[in-house]
Amino acid sequence: MHATVVSAVPAYREPSQKRARPILRDVSSTTPSCVDCGIGSLCMPSTMGAQDAKHMFDELVSTRIRLRKGDVLFRPGDRFTALFAVRVGSCKTVSMTDDGSEQVSGHYLPGEIMGVEGIGNDVHTCQSVALEDSEICVLPFDRVEKLAQREGTFQHQLYRLMSTAIVRERTSAMMLGTMRAEQRLAAFLLDLSNRYRARGYSSTEFVLRMTREEIGSQLGLKLETVSRLFSRFHEEGLIEVQGRVIKLLDRIGLQQLLAAS
Amino acid sequence: MHATVVSAVPAYREPSQKRARPILRDVSSTTPSCVDCGIGSLCMPSTMGAQDAKHMFDELVSTRIRLRKGDVLFRPGDRFTALFAVRVGSCKTVSMTDDGSEQVSGHYLPGEIMGVEGIGNDVHTCQSVALEDSEICVLPFDRVEKLAQREGTFQHQLYRLMSTAIVRERTSAMMLGTMRAEQRLAAFLLDLSNRYRARGYSSTEFVLRMTREEIGSQLGLKLETVSRLFSRFHEEGLIEVQGRVIKLLDRIGLQQLLAAS
DNA sequence: CGCCGTCTTGACGAATCTCAAATAAAGTGG
């Protein structure tokens, strides 16, 4: 929809898709440093001590950006200059095929890092959009690179970050290639549940930040199919659904769905 | 099928899946160096001069391995110690979901590098199998790492390699999520054609090294569907099929298939 | 309170899978 190419850092100020928005605020001065960040060492699962990791991050994070729901953090074609860590809130990434169709390709929770696919190509290849009001830590890549060069441990974390991204994409390709609709949705819910648990949130009750259409897009399904499946899972006593509020009632049952042929 | 975990380098000697095979020969001494390798700078699309790149590679390649069709280069769980560049032949990678289903996740031609997903996790997460008798260059990762540390340009190549892998996986997820069967197969053929052209082979006539089942697995389709589509493409004058020998007759037509809703 | 985006549900149709059988090709042992 937008073709404008802008640098996302440090003074990113692109308006949202739907309406004019105030300039995104740099909230660095008003927020605590990485050392006190509640995310802990989730940002990069670390073999370093948590404290070491956090100090490193303090060195890396240049600014923080506040996004409002629907705001775009970066788009395809934007020059890659930084990685982005979700601090608060959540984002989706949307990719496009050459022929123009779009698909939700990623979903990022606090502590997860976006933009990795841009390393090495110097441009972003997808669009990142806030699913709710969010706060994003900006990690300028030149700093990341310098630190990686100086600190072998950190270099390894960077490799790990990229490997993880490869494995994540591959997992999602596997899901789309081998699973039926109900299995994909069950896998989606279980994955979400696990990631919430890892962040200290409830793993059995959470709010979906994506619409049925966005979930469907990520899973290669139509929104009606997603809706029907939620209803069916509900009937079968696997989950409880109230709009976007989900309760997992029978985790084992969901896991069995996955195993079933 | 096999659970044995072995180090793939330098003396990899796993028998094939079906029958005992002679120990894989290290053919380093009998083959020319990277400088003379016909692949040119394809191994890592490079911003360096081709000569520089080749010399670097000479420094990196420890041994070469000869695989016979069906031989396994590495498996999930194998310790990651090296990257593998296809020199001659071709390989597939096969990934497994937690519930045990398999899918072909990658297809590597001469000059392409396998094993990237193992960087950072220290284990391989998929299985690599030769689709035909092949020759593989082994790039021990400690050497890669050292060179990357010393040479900024090469470090960047390494990042690029990993980014490319991310984008490749994402592209394949997009295909599976948004395209219909005929579009997936058309995209598969066009991609193959482009990659053969980039290697100086005919882009209009080539031999498929995968079975219908393997192609289907990669595209999230059943072998019968792949077979039917080949027949239909043939009827429609898009391609000519003789078993695994494919001629592209109407590239435009195939591309139009992709664009079509 | 009414509008608009989102969600649910039904009926129908198309795409793809499953099962089955025949044919073709490739690999094996003599």
Add this chain to the structure above:
DNA sequence: CCACTTTATTTGAGATTCGTCAAGACGGCG
């Protein structure tokens, strides 16, 4: 090199899954 065995491919018929189209309900926001 041939005969035999095994594996791969093609093709058909019918079943299943999921998408499409359409209508109505729900819910949040101005």
